[in-house]
Amino acid sequence: MNQKLKDQYDARARVLKALAHPSRLMIVDELSRQERCVAELTEMVGSDMSTVSKHLATLKNVGIIRDEKRGSQVYYSLVVRCIPNFFGCIESVLQANARQYLSLVELKIK
Amino acid sequence: MNQKLKDQYDARARVLKALAHPSRLMIVDELSRQERCVAELTEMVGSDMSTVSKHLATLKNVGIIRDEKRGSQVYYSLVVRCIPNFFGCIESVLQANARQYLSLVELKIK
DNA sequence: TCGTCACTTGGCGATATTACCAAATAAGCA
DNA sequence: TGCTTATTTGGTAATATCGCCAAGTGACGA
Numbered sequence: 001m002n003q004k005l006k007d008q009y010d011a012r013a014r015v016l017k018a019l020a021h022p023s024r025l026m027i028v029d030e031l032s033r034q035e036r037c038v039a040e041l042t043e044m045v046g047s048d049m050s051t052v053s054k055h056l057a058t059l060k061n062v063g064i065i066r067d068e069k070r071g072s073q074v075y076y077s078l079v080v081r082c083i084p085n086f087f088g089c090i091e092s093v094l095q096a097n098a099r100q101y102l103s104l105v106e107l108k109i110k
Numbered sequence: 111m112n113q114k115l116k117d118q119y120d121a122r123a124r125v126l127k128a129l130a131h132p133s134r135l136m137i138v139d140e141l142s143r144q145e146r147c148v149a150e151l152t153e154m155v156g157s158d159m160s161t162v163s164k165h166l167a168t169l170k171n172v173g174i175i176r177d178e179k180r181g182s183q184v185y186y187s188l189v190v191r192c193i194p195n196f197f198g199c200i201e202s203v204l205q206a207n208a209r210q211y212l213s214l215v216e217l218k219i220k
Numbered sequence: 221t222c223g224t225c226a227c228t229t230g231g232c233g234a235t236a237t238t239a240c241c242a243a244a245t246a247a248g249c250a
Numbered sequence: 251t252g253c254t255t256a257t258t259t260g261g262t263a264a265t266a267t268c269g270c271c272a273a274g275t276g277a278c279g280a
Contacts, residue, residue: 012200062207
């Protein structure tokens, strides 16, 4: 098995893993609209600030977002602008699932 | 916090989580080219067949792939054709990271 | 019907993720 | 310099994921 290819899948998986959490998706979504400091994101997400800070570190580690210190606050912004385009595709997965589920329910009713 | 919105992020995260594993990415990539039975995918991934079977179940559970039994074999195929488009975007993340890393190295050399 | 092949499921140990609290750091102000 | 605010980091318990082996299921040919 080609090691170079394996490394590439590892690298991709690391990026997807960083995205694969509801709070982090919420953060990315918000940052796609405007930059935000940690306090604002914490308020939005509704977890402890330390938890949100760790989510932000996770996203920053894979290069999806970046931070900029201004005074005592740290502002985060989205670097990779194409990420939100994912969601359309994911939505189509979810809708397909919903349709399938509905048709199963229909079958049971009949 | 809007519960409906939270549910939506949960649902999206479930789909991304299903994708976020090197072996599963390899499988999706392969299935984007052609349908494959479990034995073929097992050979390609290089893990135990039971492991691959569980990866396939994970992908099937979120509706990304589907299975079709033919005789004693089970063929899997990609349902959501837009998934491979993700990779272009992810690649851009990785390349941006690589550039950043290189420039850091350059700075250290100087 | 028995055995085999292709696959899935159960179980389990090893490892990773997550969230919280508490403590550390860093900046700005009194 | 000491205090407060904003954020990160360390520690830890609860939970989830992963991969293997062993056992179960289902189709098919002998």
